[in-house]
Amino acid sequence: MTFPLYIETNGHRTWLKWHRGRRKADDPVFGASRIIEAMRIGASVEIDLVIHADHGCAVLHNFELSEETTGRGLVRETSADVLRQLNLRDNSGVVLPEKVLLLEDLCALLDTEPAHPEALLQLDFKEGRAALDEETVRSVAATIKNHVGAMILSGGDFAAIDLLANATPGLKIGYDPCHGDSLEQLKQSGDYDGFIQDALATAPDAELIYLHHEIVLQADREGFDMIAAVHADNRRVDAWTLNKVDAPSLEKARLLIALRVDQITTDDPEGLHSALTS
Known part of the structure; x- marks a missing residue:
């Protein structure tokens, strides 16, 4: 049986994360x-x-x-x-x-x-x-x-994450710097590198950086590879969230995979895996 776990392309594995515990689109959350x-x-x-x-x-x-x-x-x-x-x-x-x-x-x-x-x-x-x-x-x-x-x-308040992690030896941590109108602000400023460097500095012990997929793709359209910038600091990237499987989301998934994203958050891992491997 094939499980909807990940996609392997050119030697790179991209995990398909089951968002809120969903394996497929019609699953209840949690x-x-x-x-x-x-x-x-x-x-x-x-x-x-x-x-x-x-x-x-x-x-x-x-x-x-x-x-x-x-x-x-x-x-x-x-x-x-x-x-x-x-x-x-x-x-x-x-x-x-x-x-x-x-x-x-x-x-x-x-x-x-x-x-x-x-x-x-x-x-x-x-x-x-x-x-x-x-x-x-x-x-x-x-x-x-x-x-x-x-x-x-993981979380968006790194002080909270750091406090909990310090009380729990061996716990891996991640950080999500995408809040509110981050995408619109970045479109105006164009400072994608500054955004990533600030996230990495804020959360020096975070193994995974969680980025809204639209921010990653917008940066790519502007000529900046956010995923490569995170990889250069020996961290991994999760791109969130593809809510459904349709032509636009499949195009986004393929672009993210081409950029060597480490994980894609999706509400339909089974459907996305099937579409990408069929």
Whole structure:
């Protein structure tokens, strides 16, 4: 069986990361069964983390529960026990049988379902440094300590990422410098090299730099190879996110692969893999 894991072209491997735990476009986000499947077969898979009231993390993207779950109110004000009773919703609001997953629950599943040696679980931390207290830092570190070899912690607030990583020996880290109107600002300034050098300096220990795919492609159109600039500093690049598989997204994927991107984040790894290899 062929798994939607990566594309190899001219000796270079580009991983297809399962965005929010999706293997294919119609998968619900953050489903425990899909995440465990990804880890079992050696995929690169991403989940989001938001702090809950008991100083741990829920596997959710939004701070407000009603957007993704059957709950109401802020994740930050909701206990672990209450979160576990909530169901996830799909993108159209339909209630799903899958329950909200907590980071501690996911790690408990990984205790019984060991990860493939090549599997990589990206923990995309959605909070900033100000949201972290000592108890939360200790809790996250204790939760993931047995699985750090198969994990990478990422986020846009490097101070938060650095604090968590320092409490968790062996944890790989990544950094995403793309915020707000970064693309529009870069179109105006044209300082693509400065943007990359600033990101590398901000996060000197980050193994992966996460870049919006449009920023990478716009820089290429302007004659600057962002991926090569990151590679020159011995780091890797993840280009995010191709939301669907169609003619425009396939063209973008092929351009990114030609630029030797190390990973493409996609909501449809299976569909993208099939289209690129057919």
